[in-house]
Amino acid sequence: MELFIAGEKKSFEDGLSVSKLLEVEKVENPLYVTVSVNEQFVDQQQMPGRILKDGDQIEFLYFMGGGR
């Protein structure tokens, strides 16, 4: 299946969960990343069970402090 990660089309195995995607994409600090699928936030507890579908649009939203 094909997913859009931050707007870019990429191919993945079918049946991938959000948790697995975080792993495959080597997302830093996966416990502290907000994930949205098709503009809906996915709660941390739902990530292992949330299976992605072909064409899903995924965004990773990272904590950014900085500013000092």
Add this chain to the structure above:
Amino acid sequence: MAFTNEQLERYSRNIILKEVSSKGQKKLNDAKVLIIGAGGLGAPAAMYLAAAGVGTIGLCDADAVDLSNLQRQIIHTTEDVGKPKVQSALETIKALNPDVEVETLQGLVVADNILSLVEQYDFIIDGTDNFPAKFLINDGCVIAKKPFSHAGIIRFQGQLTTYLPDQGPCYRCIFVQPPPPDAVPTCRQAGVIGSLQAMEAIKFIVGIGTLLNGSLLTYDALKMDFRKIKVHRRPDCAVCGPNPSITAPVDYQTASCDLKT
């Protein structure tokens, strides 16, 4: 009150824009903007707002200017090293535009003072560097029904969103709760993002354009890539949801801001 000849000249490049005109310039001159954190984000924001003629600028920062700040915090100069940042920023703003009233608070925002502070202003700019402060500012602005601009930066990346009262989504809708201290690296870079925050404040005050509410703008300086990610309210948001569990500001343990390499 009519503009003086000097003000007409100073603000002529604003007034000439039909979206701003003298009406918008008057709104800017009457507006009060609070900038929390006079550092990497707050410094450029304060300078652009002062230059544009925002009538009152509030500055809140506990720190003194350090030599290592000067590489990005352009409101402070070499001779300001050691001075409180709010004092140094006040002097730069006054030199840039003596029309601007500057109110300073040399200290931290905490649960006890956030509401009384934000209530005095029309728009708030979060230029802080740590998550406890960012959540506190969010909660304070949601509770006090004040619009604010959130920004964060890390290395060469930045993010920006604008909260509008009763419209949301708020910062907590996106990030829920602060990460544990040191769980997420924080570090210091800025410039572009602070000036974008100033632009959001100006658009809000003048009442033009589309604000970044409902969008998280992300910026990658290395790729020079800007993206707007749509974000929606969480129905169960602890502060802006219909049944909020946070009804008064709360202090979190302050996370350190060490640059990890």
